Amino acid sequence: MTKVPSLDKLQELEQKVRELEEKCAFLERVVHEVPANIYLSDLQEGVVWCNKTNEETLGYSLEEIRRMGGLEYMKQIVHPEDLNIPDDSIAHYHEFTGAEFGGVFRAKHKVQEEYKWFMGWAKAFSHEQDGQVKEILCVDVDMSPRMNTDKQLITALQENLRLKNELLIRSLSKREIEILCLVCQGRSSKSIANQLFLSVHTVNTHRRNIQARLGTSNVADLVALAKEAGLG
Template sequence: MSIENKIDALKAVADDLPVPIIVQSADNYGVVYMNKIGLEILGVDLNELQSIDPRTYVARYFNADDDKEYSEKIKQRVNDFSEDYTSYFQQVKSKDGVWSLYASNTKVFFKNKEGNVTHLITTASPLEPIHHITIKINRLMDDVRFLRENASVFAKLSAREREVLKLMALGLSSTEIANQLFIALATVDTHRRNIRKKLCLKNNYEAVKFAQAFNLL
């Protein structure tokens, strides 16, 4: 069976399914096919999707940082000739500019005669925005992005500064931190200034966010 025949077979049922289905080229992730509901969500037609550069497709409809992360997982599966699917959460921007969360699965859709993967298929199931699971997932994804964006600045902290940051996040005063770490009060104040400068902290809430994100609490 050719890829054309396999896509034709998919088309016969895909528009009756309640979730977006996407077939992409494995070499550059360009869209080859998308069913009706997927096209309606994005507000485009298939010809337009097939004509745009894959990087433009990602930039227009997806969170680029998240896409990079799960694209690497998918690429590794392809390189390993794995038939397993890759599961991930992704944020998608609809035609009205609203971001929605989807639980997606991608796997191999077609191989050529040499056994090389040429096409991938993805199903994307929408998650209700007010569902408690969706809220938790969004919060987790925000934490992951925060980690990714701030890992380099957090790495600038010394071991002692991380200890002080933890105690700051717990609400201890400089005097209490000095007593707990057995260091001078002036030394604590110096550490606090350096921490605020390195992490660009504006308030104690941001100190708590760093401490939680980097498992100090």
Template sequence: MSEKQTASADRIAELENQLLELQQKCAFLERVVHEVPANIYISDLEKGVIWCNKTNEETLGYSLDEILQMGALEYMYKIVHPDDHSIPTDSIQHYKSFDGAEYGGIFRAKHKHETNYKWFIGWAKVFNQDDEENVKELLCVDVDMSPRMNTEEQLVEALRENLKQKNRLLIRSLQKRELEVLDLVCKGHSTKAIASRLYISPNTVSTHRRNIQKKLGTANVADLVSVGKEAGLG
């Protein structure tokens, strides 16, 4: 064998070894992804879930093929508790006007063949964007908290923190003047006092308060103040 042939054979052997190492790494990473004790999935903002790991399939009872056949958010609404349907909806709205802050939340979900719901904590991160930097896909991770919560107090504290985060996101939807009005409401000022401080009419203050309550989904002043204080106002 000539020197050139020997070099060529060595190069082929080297490439074969590199390919084998790459295959082993891919197999290892694939095993990690599918065996990690968390539901991992990719969600398209328009189509819904387009990929998930095996843990997700086992935890919730739906195969990826079944999820894809459902389309859109039907799958999410089947597994998520009716009272928590706002979580996936809020996540989508958050990323449609993405400003750099990632999204997380606590919600209840159940297996396809079970009636009892379990508590999950989930995080989402931008996975793909289009040429105009609009978010197209999210990488999501949900962890079943039930076997990891040693006490009821831990769960209560987790839910309290989730409420704080949700209230902060709601507050961010307010305009500057609305924030000023809400801050003064949380400090206990009357409509007349707020009008005097901001140099606007009492009617304008009342209009701002109605708009604020509509955006925050509160039914009375007490709830309004509670949401504002949870977000750090007042």
């Protein structure tokens, strides 16, 4: 025989439901009114959810984003020269599951031509059964009102480049990073080979692979990139 809850118990449950509803409504209001674009991005599909601020700032409703596809949406709003930021973010979380990823990029409203500067951060939000990151939680803040001087703009571009180069460095193996550090110190392949107990041929092979991975064509560019990323 099923036991019928007492009136007091029912009233207590109803009170808890009301409190939960109020809490959910409050949290939903905070998420949608916070002065930052908040969105979830699936590593395969792109943006799958966003808050109201994101819709208002960039002009696309969540319905429109889902209809056009999250990846295509990013291509529409992000400046062509800055598309590496969302791409690098996805690449980052294919390799790393813990560290946060950030970048500076330009994006524009659907019906406007002028791009605004955003500072974005992301962190792993959900995982597949094998532990790989499935979705990332992203927060982008409009920095345009605070970037009204050439100096601030240059600083933003430098930060953007540093983050991009830092990600490239992280793609190297431990041995490649070790060799790159020595190259930054001005060491020759023979000197590096002697220190690491490798053949000169092996060191030169590593150096070629490093340059190919980082997209540099000479030692000077290689060293400059490494130093911009905080290495050497």
